[in-house]
Amino acid sequence: MSHTNDNQEVMEKIVALCKRRGFVFQGSEIYGGFAGTYDFGPYGVALRKNVVDMWTQSMQDHDNIALLDSSIFTAGRVWEASGHVGGFSDPLVVCNHCHTKHRADHLLELVNVVADEKMTEAQINALFDKHRKKLKCPVCGKKDFGKVSAKNLLATANLGMFEEGDAQVYLRGETAQGIFINYKNVLESGLYSVPFGIAQVGKAFRNEISPRQFLFRKREFEQMEMQYFLHPKDALVEYEKWKKERLAYYDLLGIKKEKLRFKRHDNLVFYAKDAWDIQYEFPFGWNELEGLHYRGDYDLSQHQKFSGVDMSVYDEEMKQRYIPHVIETSVGVDRTMLMVLADAYHEDEMNGEKRVVLHFTPRMAPIKVAVFPLLRNKPNLVQKAREVYTALKKEFIRVQFDDNGNIGKRYRRQDEIGTPFCVTVDFDTIEKDDTVTVRDRDSGKQERVAVKELIIYLQSKIS
Numbered sequence: 001m002s003h004t005n006d007n008q009e010v011m012e013k014i015v016a017l018c019k020r021r022g023f024v025f026q027g028s029e030i031y032g033g034f035a036g037t038y039d040f041g042p043y044g045v046a047l048r049k050n051v052v053d054m055w056t057q058s059m060q061d062h063d064n065i066a067l068l069d070s071s072i073f074t075a076g077r078v079w080e081a082s083g084h085v086g087g088f089s090d091p092l093v094v095c096n097h098c099h100t101k102h103r104a105d106h107l108l109e110l111v112n113v114v115a116d117e118k119m120t121e122a123q124i125n126a127l128f129d130k131h132r133k134k135l136k137c138p139v140c141g142k143k144d145f146g147k148v149s150a151k152n153l154l155a156t157a158n159l160g161m162f163e164e165g166d167a168q169v170y171l172r173g174e175t176a177q178g179i180f181i182n183y184k185n186v187l188e189s190g191l192y193s194v195p196f197g198i199a200q201v202g203k204a205f206r207n208e209i210s211p212r213q214f215l216f217r218k219r220e221f222e223q224m225e226m227q228y229f230l231h232p233k234d235a236l237v238e239y240e241k242w243k244k245e246r247l248a249y250y251d252l253l254g255i256k257k258e259k260l261r262f263k264r265h266d267n268l269v270f271y272a273k274d275a276w277d278i279q280y281e282f283p284f285g286w287n288e289l290e291g292l293h294y295r296g297d298y299d300l301s302q303h304q305k306f307s308g309v310d311m312s313v314y315d316e317e318m319k320q321r322y323i324p325h326v327i328e329t330s331v332g333v334d335r336t337m338l339m340v341l342a343d344a345y346h347e348d349e350m351n352g353e354k355r356v357v358l359h360f361t362p363r364m365a366p367i368k369v370a371v372f373p374l375l376r377n378k379p380n381l382v383q384k385a386r387e388v389y390t391a392l393k394k395e396f397i398r399v400q401f402d403d404n405g406n407i408g409k410r411y412r413r414q415d416e417i418g419t420p421f422c423v424t425v426d427f428d429t430i431e432k433d434d435t436v437t438v439r440d441r442d443s444g445k446q447e448r449v450a451v452k453e454l455i456i457y458l459q460s461k462i463s
Contacts, residue, residue: 011283014345015214017356021417023047023341023366024215036211036219043417044337046366046398051336052201054363055224058249065197065226066186070178072203073159076168081306082177082299083271084154084170091115091124092151092209097142103209104128104148107135114266121150155205155219171205176328178202179227180299184311194313194324195230195238201333213284215334222333229324231315232297239274239294239327246292246329247278253336254361255343261286271298278331280339289339290331297323340364344418350444353408358418359442362462367419368396369458372410374426376403385425388436388451392423395455396462415441421458 018024023044027037040048059065079085091104104124105115111134115124125148128135136143155171172178179198186198201224208219230238243262250260263286265275278290300311300323312321344358362368369392373385382403393399400419402410407424414422424437428448435448438457449457 007283007285010342010345011214013356014283014341017345017358017416018044018341023417036208036217038215038218038334043366047337047340047364048333050364050366051333051340052224054252055331055336056199056201058252059197059199059226062197064192064195065199065228066192068179068182068186068198068200069202070175070182070200072172072205073157073169074172074177074181076170077306078177078181078303079154079170079173081302082180083302084173084177090151090153090209091121091128091148093128093148094146095137095140095142096144096146098137098140100137100139101209102137102145106210107138107145110138111135121148124148151207151209153206153208155207172203173206174204174330175200175202175223175225176227176299176330179225180303180326181307183227183229183300184309187313195228195234197226197228199224199226201225213282215338216282216284216287218334223330224333224336225328225330227295227299228327228329229300230327232322232325235294235296235325235327239292242327242329243276243292246290250278253340253364254359255280255339259343260289271295280343282338283342289335290329293328293330295326295328297325299326300324353412355412355415357415357441360418360420362420365418365420366398367400367414367417368398368421368462370400370402370410370414370419370422372407372422372424373403374407374424380430381425381427384429388423388425388454392455392458396458411439421461423454 021043022041025039025041026033027039028034056067092101093104093107094101108115108128108131111131113127113131115127128148132145133143135145137145154173157169157171159169179200183198186192201222203220204223205220208217211217211219228238228242247260247262259281261279263277263279265272265277268275272293273296274294276292277288278292279286280289303309304311304323312323314321340360341358344360346357346359348355348357371385371389371392373381375381386401389399389401402414404410411422418441420441422439422441424439426437429436429451434451436451436454437446438449439446
């Protein structure tokens with residue numbers, strides 16, 4: 001089997017595990033599914049919260065970063081000012097045989113041709129025509145495509161549109177614009193002054209032509225973005241600092257260092273002065289995880305122009321007004337989840353038995369501790385296990401009581417959802433020394449720990 005097929009198989013196993021164990025379900029599955037949408041099950045919700053909490057904490061470690069939660073619906077002029085209405089599009093091409101819609105640049109990539117993001121519709125058509133004879137439809141295998149056309153990615157809505165003359169309303173295509181249009185509000189609250197950042201986590205929507213690769217490219221997704229406002233003279237130095245900090249952040253998530261790398265953008269988008277991606281080696285190859293962009297003053301200048309609101313600040317030292325420049329860090333919650341799942345996924349053998357295990361770091365694990373009675377039909381063991389479970393839940397919140405099946409099956413089940421520690425109440429607990437067995441997920445080693453010392457023991461391991 002080729003390396004590519006091996007990686008595809010791993011991806012399929014991760015998708016199957018996510019459904020089987022209640023991490024992620026296909027959106028509208030009972031109606032045949034709805035492309036580019038996914039629903040998060042019990043463990044997916046818990047993992048998602050861990051991802052968001054870790055990112056939020058990394059921002060709150062800075063005293064000069066504010067949190068924001070802006071509206072999903074905004075005035076249409078916001079997206080005109082940002083350039084999304086006029087320039088936010090993907091090259092769409094349709095297979096004339098099976099009528100499947102594809103992104104033209106993705107088809108070109110399959111024959112090792114890279115399309116510049118800044119190409120006009122005419123230029124991408126010329127490039128596509130040049131290589132048309134080599135391009136096959138990934139669905140039906142035919143070489144029969146129509147003309148490439150620009151497809152705007154903004155998702156539209158009918159909110160408040162009751163008359164023919166009502167302005168078009170959009171679901172936000174990114175969370176950054178909500179930050180830019182509130183920059184002045186946060187600044188005038190008096191709590192912050194330049195340099196400062198505004199961070200937010202929120203849903204964004206894109207009318208993707210070909211959503212693909214599970215959680216990697218969706219039509220409804222969640223972003224974690226921070227825009228850092230500062231004086232132009234400090235921008236390049238701060239930009240380098242943020243690049244180093246954001247790469248180091250993934251150590252906290254337990255991500256393998258060799259699976260991460262920086263890649264500079266070959267072609268800058270119209271607003272960027274410099275742009276780098278932190279890439280992760282997903283099962284389908286190296287691809288963007290987080291973007292770090294030096295956006296200059298484009299965004300605030302555009303909103304000043306379109307809204308008429310002065311976005312400048314006064315520099316006391318230099319005795320002049322200026323529009324702050326912006327450094328952006330932007331990462332998807334869904335992509336981070338996919339990375340964490342892919343990085344943790346492992347197949348091995350323990351005690352002569354094959355198993356699937358998610359090697360989450362304890363802080364990322366959806367369930368921190370599972371508590372078992374050795375036997376479910378012994379009331380004294382069940383009662384004691386419930387007492388231990390209740391005590392641990394007050395401390396760790398994400399604790400699970402599990403008495404379904406034999407101990408071996410429970411271990412396998414907890415390994416599959418990445419639970420780092422399993423606590424078993426047995427007859428020695430009741431009859432001898434009030435100790436329990438604590439089993440480590442990764443090594444399989446078991447240790448007797450006194451119930452009265454259990455919380456402190458687990459705290460030291462989990463933290």
